[in-house]
Amino acid sequence: MVAAGQVSTGIYNEEGAVSSSFLAHVANAIAAGDTETLLRDVGHLHQSEIGDLIEALDPEQRRELVNLMGETFDFTALTEVDDSIRREIIEALPNAQIAKALQLLDSDDAVYILEDLAPEVQDEILALLPFTERVRLRRSLNYPEETAGRRMQTEFVAVPPFWTVGQTIDYMRESRDLPDSFSQIFVVDPTFRLVGAVDLDRILRTQRAVKIEEIMRESPHAIPATMDQEEAAQIFEQYDLLSAAVVDENHRLVGVLTIDDVVDVITQEAEEDLMRLGGVGDEELSDSVLATSRSRVPWLMINLVTAFFAASIISLFDDTIQAVVALAVLMPIVAGMGGNAGSQTMTVTVRALATGNLGLHNAARVIRREIGVGLLNGLIFATLIGTVAGLWFDSVTIGGIIASAMVVNMFTAALAGILIPMLLDRLGIDPAVASAVFLTTITDVVGFFAFLGLATWWYGLL
Amino acid sequence: MVAAGQVSTGIYNEEGAVSSSFLAHVANAIAAGDTETLLRDVGHLHQSEIGDLIEALDPEQRRELVNLMGETFDFTALTEVDDSIRREIIEALPNAQIAKALQLLDSDDAVYILEDLAPEVQDEILALLPFTERVRLRRSLNYPEETAGRRMQTEFVAVPPFWTVGQTIDYMRESRDLPDSFSQIFVVDPTFRLVGAVDLDRILRTQRAVKIEEIMRESPHAIPATMDQEEAAQIFEQYDLLSAAVVDENHRLVGVLTIDDVVDVITQEAEEDLMRLGGVGDEELSDSVLATSRSRVPWLMINLVTAFFAASIISLFDDTIQAVVALAVLMPIVAGMGGNAGSQTMTVTVRALATGNLGLHNAARVIRREIGVGLLNGLIFATLIGTVAGLWFDSVTIGGIIASAMVVNMFTAALAGILIPMLLDRLGIDPAVASAVFLTTITDVVGFFAFLGLATWWYGLL
Numbered sequence: 008m009v010a011a012g013q014v015s016t017g018i019y020n021e022e023g024a025v026s027s028s029f030l031a032h033v034a035n036a037i038a039a040g041d042t043e044t045l046l047r048d049v050g051h052l053h054q055s056e057i058g059d060l061i062e063a064l065d066p067e068q069r070r071e072l073v074n075l076m077g078e079t080f081d082f083t084a085l086t087e088v089d090d091s092i093r094r095e096i097i098e099a100l101p102n103a104q105i106a107k108a109l110q111l112l113d114s115d116d117a118v119y120i121l122e123d124l125a126p127e128v129q130d131e132i133l134a135l136l137p138f139t140e141r142v143r144l145r146r147s148l149n150y151p152e153e154t155a156g157r158r159m160q161t162e163f164v165a166v167p168p169f170w171t172v173g174q175t176i177d178y179m180r181e182s183r184d185l186p187d188s189f190s191q192i193f194v195v196d197p198t199f200r201l202v203g204a205v206d207l208d209r210i211l212r213t214q215r216a217v218k219i220e221e222i223m224r225e226s227p228h229a230i231p232a233t234m235d236q237e238e239a240a241q242i243f244e245q246y247d248l249l250s251a252a253v254v255d256e257n258h259r260l261v262g263v264l265t266i267d268d269v270v271d272v273i274t275q276e277a278e279e280d281l282m283r284l285g286g287v288g289d290e291e292l293s294d295s296v297l298a299t300s301r302s303r304v305p306w307l308m309i310n311l312v313t314a315f316f317a318a319s320i321i322s323l324f325d326d327t328i329q330a331v332v333a334l335a336v337l338m339p340i341v342a343g344m345g346g347n348a349g350s351q352t353m354t355v356t357v358r359a360l361a362t363g364n365l366g367l368h369n370a371a372r373v374i375r376r377e378i379g380v381g382l383l384n385g386l387i388f389a390t391l392i393g394t395v396a397g398l399w400f401d402s403v404t405i406g407g408i409i410a411s412a413m414v415v416n417m418f419t420a421a422l423a424g425i426l427i428p429m430l431l432d433r434l435g436i437d438p439a440v441a442s443a444v445f446l447t448t449i450t451d452v453v454g455f456f457a458f459l460g461l462a463t464w465w466y467g468l469l
Numbered sequence: 470m471v472a473a474g475q476v477s478t479g480i481y482n483e484e485g486a487v488s489s490s491f492l493a494h495v496a497n498a499i500a501a502g503d504t505e506t507l508l509r510d511v512g513h514l515h516q517s518e519i520g521d522l523i524e525a526l527d528p529e530q531r532r533e534l535v536n537l538m539g540e541t542f543d544f545t546a547l548t549e550v551d552d553s554i555r556r557e558i559i560e561a562l563p564n565a566q567i568a569k570a571l572q573l574l575d576s577d578d579a580v581y582i583l584e585d586l587a588p589e590v591q592d593e594i595l596a597l598l599p600f601t602e603r604v605r606l607r608r609s610l611n612y613p614e615e616t617a618g619r620r621m622q623t624e625f626v627a628v629p630p631f632w633t634v635g636q637t638i639d640y641m642r643e644s645r646d647l648p649d650s651f652s653q654i655f656v657v658d659p660t661f662r663l664v665g666a667v668d669l670d671r672i673l674r675t676q677r678a679v680k681i682e683e684i685m686r687e688s689p690h691a692i693p694a695t696m697d698q699e700e701a702a703q704i705f706e707q708y709d710l711l712s713a714a715v716v717d718e719n720h721r722l723v724g725v726l727t728i729d730d731v732v733d734v735i736t737q738e739a740e741e742d743l744m745r746l747g748g749v750g751d752e753e754l755s756d757s758v759l760a761t762s763r764s765r766v767p768w769l770m771i772n773l774v775t776a777f778f779a780a781s782i783i784s785l786f787d788d789t790i791q792a793v794v795a796l797a798v799l800m801p802i803v804a805g806m807g808g809n810a811g812s813q814t815m816t817v818t819v820r821a822l823a824t825g826n827l828g829l830h831n832a833a834r835v836i837r838r839e840i841g842v843g844l845l846n847g848l849i850f851a852t853l854i855g856t857v858a859g860l861w862f863d864s865v866t867i868g869g870i871i872a873s874a875m876v877v878n879m880f881t882a883a884l885a886g887i888l889i890p891m892l893l894d895r896l897g898i899d900p901a902v903a904s905a906v907f908l909t910t911i912t913d914v915v916g917f918f919a920f921l922g923l924a925t926w927w928y929g930l931l
Contacts, residue, residue, distance in 0.1 A: 020830075022828040022829060022830065023825050023828065024828045024829075024830040024831070025830070027830070053707075053708060055707045055708065055709075063830070176673055179670075179673045179674050180673070180674055180675065180676060182674075185670075185674060188668060188670055189670050190652050190669070190670070190711060206650060207652070207669040207670060207673060208641075208647075208650055208651050208652070208669060210673065211638055211641045211642070211669060211672065211673070212641050212642055212644075212647060213642065214642060243732070244732055244733075244736065245515075245517045246515060246517065247517075247729035247732075249652060249711055249728065266711065266728050266732070267709035269732075270705070270706055270709075270728070270731075270732060270735065271706075273732065273735060273736060273739075274706065274735060274739065277735075277736065277739030277740070277743070278739070278820060278824075280743060281739070281742060281743045281746065281816065281820055282816060282817070282820065284743065284746070284747065284816075285746065285812050285813060285815070285816025285817070286809060286812060286813050286816070287813050287816050287817055290817065292817075292821055292826055292827065292831070292835060294838075295838075296838055296841035296842050296845060297845075299838060299842045300841075300842045300845045300846050300849075303810070303813050303842065303846060304846060304849065306809070306813065307806065307809055307810060307813075307846060307850060310805070310806065310809045311802075311806060311850065311853065311854065314801065314802040314805050314806060315802065315857065317801060317802075317805075318798050318799055318801060318802055319798075321797060321798045321801070322795075322798045325794040325795075325797070325798065328790070328794055328797050329791055329794050332787040332790055332791050333784075333787075335783060335787070335790050335797035335800075336780050336781075336783045336784045336787065337780055338797075338801075339776065339779060339780060339783070339800075339801060339804065339913070340773075340776040340777065340779075340780055342801065343772065343776050343779075343909075343913075344769065344772065344773060344776060347748060347768070347769055347772045348765070348769060350747055350748060351747060351748050351749050351765050351768065351769075353747070354743065354744060354746075354747025354748070354749050355744070355747070355749055355752065355754075358740060358743055358744065359754055362740075363485050364754055365754065366484040366485065366486045367484060367486075368482075368484065368486040368487070368489070368525070369486070369754070373754060376756075376757075376758050376761060379758035379762075380758055380761045380762045380765065383758060383759075383762045384762050384765060384766060384769060387762075387766065388769060388773065391773065392773065395777065447805075451801070451805075
């Protein structure tokens with residue numbers, strides 16, 4: 008964030024992390040209970056800057072900071088920190104203070120903070136809120152996690168179609184109850200059914216006498232509240248939306264989804280795919296050794312089972328290995344190269360499935376392509392590896408055997424790399440989570456079996 | 470996109486791909502040269518829908534469609550298709566037609582189409598444009614690839630600070646030269662230096678008599694034109710921006726960067742990290758077998774070298790393997806588990822580096838954590854694997870040797886998984902591209918060496 012120098016308030020160092028001098032300054036103020044300094048130097052920061060500051064402090068300092076700043080502490084900052092840190096801070100606060108703070112937030116931020124809490128705590132806090140606030144937040148919380156209804160903001164501007172541009176502008180100038188920021192206004196009928204939307208720039212370029220219904224888009228991209236947030240994000244991406252109406256099953260306007268939340272969804276979903284392919288769950292950098300270890304053990308455990316399975320394939324051929332020890336030296340090459348080639352295909356496939364670029368309509372073509380690539384690269388590397396291995400062990404037989412095994416395993420890897428994720432996707436299982444295990448099992452087993460099996464058969468003939 | 474049913478015009482099937490009936494309908498119209506049908510049924514589609522349609526057609530049909538639609542074809546659709554398809558269509562068109570079409574586009578879209586072309590072709594097309602257009606596009610093209618200056622749009626609204634809200638609204642109502650859509654206006658001094666920015670909703674809530682300087686944000690998030698697009702995207706993400714001014718080295722306003730382009734950057738950068746970790750380059754689903762094979766060979770080649778290196782470690786111990794064949798059966802388990810544990814650490818590290826969450830300020834803490842996790846998981850899996858292997862081969866010795874080797878390799882894997890990406894990042898090398906090779910080399914070599922070396926030493930003692 009260095010280059011944003013003219014805006015950021017010098018809290019960051021050149022690396023983009025909170026600077027140690029600012030951190031020390033804040034820590035001193037916290038230790039001294041110096042509320043005045045905190046209000047002056049922290050109070051005016053952007054919510055995301057306060058979030059970064061909180062993450063850089065010790066757990067005790069975090070709670071102390073929130074206490075000292077009292078009602079001036081902007082709870083929006085809590086939507087910018089790791090889940091575990093947010094929970095730790097919230098759990099230390101009295102419910103009355105949380106309830107008071109939530110009333111100052113946009114509803115989407117309030118829901119973001121509430122949804123992590125235990126249902127009883129949620130109920131206690133909600134009970135302390137005014138009726139309309141409570142109903143709004145409850146409605147969002149009633150939608151399933153990761154839906155548009157959960158992520159939406161219930162503050163928006165809606166006007167009837169027969170209003171003029173002038174009336175609409177006058178309304179916005181006088182109303183005290185507008186959202187903090189907005190980029191379009193919605194048009195609704197008397198039963199609050201969505202009939203259109205108008206971007207603000209459209210309103211600003213239009214004469215006052217013109218009616219809203221004349222300039223509204225009649226089929227705005229309305230998002231059903233129950234739609235998965237990832238699907239909603241794809242619509243935002245496809246149609247370059249800044250915001251979109253969220254509607255209930257009767258097409259009544261219940262909220263608005265904004266691009267800043269969608270950007271978070273996009274980043275988060277891309278991150279999830281990457282982490283899952285790497286065999287890591289939802290861990291965060293702030294997690295402890297124990298929590299991290301626990302989250303990584305299941306993946307290693309599954310891999311352990313498949314590793315023993317592959318080992319049992321090798322043990323079928325122990326007589327052959329004892330006779331020709333070169334096989335033990337070379338066998339990891341066959342398995343490993345298959346695994347790498349399969350990973351390439353799998354990565355492309357998982358990504359294409361996640362972005363909706365791969366479906367039944369082009370599956371046949373993509374599968375044909377991967378088989379072609381698998382065969383071609385199989386032949387290239389069979390030749391290479393066969394030659395090197397043959398020269399190394401001064402044996403045409405060894406070279407021929409490893410080359411044949413390579414073609415078989417690279418072809419299998421290509422097939423497995425594309426078919427496994429597609430099959431998992433069809434079965435409703437996230438291909439990013441499970442593909443790699445199946446893939447390496449197959450490339451290991453086929454690699455060892457093809458290589459050692461071929462060798463056993465050939466040396467048996469001699 | 471199914472759920473957007475009320476907006477999408479029925480061109481998609483349930484899977485979200487272009488429906489075969491619509492595809493057949495368009496293909497027939499193209500074959501019959503039926504321009505009227507195409508204008509009616511394709512002309513009104515959203516640019517991204519036309520993009521999807523183009524990708525679904527055959528190469529010949531694509532060119533024919535663009536020809537038949539003539540000047541009504543919206544070139545913005547070309548920014549929505551794979552690079553190779555865009556080039557194929559553009560190269561088949563006369564320069565005069567391209568120049569004419571580019572004038573109708575926003576400058577960022579025009580630059581997006583131009584930047585792929587050979588410099589001579591760019592010059593030829595630019596020479597056909599009116600002077601001001603040419604200067605604008607040339608300015609963007611002169612900024613390096615993947616900078617804010619390349620991605621910016623040069624159409625924006627800028628007003629002096631002493632104008633009133635009323636004057637500003639009147640100006641926007643009368644001007645014919647406004648951008649297609651915008652969410653904020655900029656405030657500049659007479660030398661076009663940026664002095665502030667105002668969101669449209671702010672203008673709409675303010676009385677006509679108020680001066681712009683009274684409501685503008687004085688330190689908007691200005692992006693230097695030479696800033697890397699990924700860094701600019703991080704600023705958008707941190708401060709929830711919809712658009713931002715792009716300024717030259719003298720802080721003069723030269724363009725505006727908008728969130729829709731930033732969303733593309735975010736998606737693309739996340740995708741790049743994922744693809745690179747999987748050992749795949751910039752390939753696209755529409756690439757041919759040959760192009761795909763070529764892009765994947767380098768990665769496999771590097772892995773081949775490291776695989777032979779690991780094999781040469783095994784060959785150091787061939788006498789021991791011949792004596793105790795169980796070692797050959799078990800050795801892939803040690804190497805493989807180390808590789809998997811290292812990948813977990815590496816994935817987390819690469820992601821944290823890419824998002825700027827890992828730097829010098831927290832490196833020590835994160836490294837300590839990973840070492841802790843490596844030791845803990847090493848002990849857990851050493852115990853497990855040692856027990857199973859000992860029972861399998863009915864030998865306490867084998868169990869003890871593999872358990873010790875596991876602790877060594879899991880610890881090494883954790884260290885390598887975090888230090889390799891951090892080191893590469895310091896050296897200015899993209900850790901997503903190169904980390905995996907170094908990591909598996911280390912976990913293979915250390916795994917084989919620790920296991921077979923320990924065994925050789927132990928059996929040598931007997």
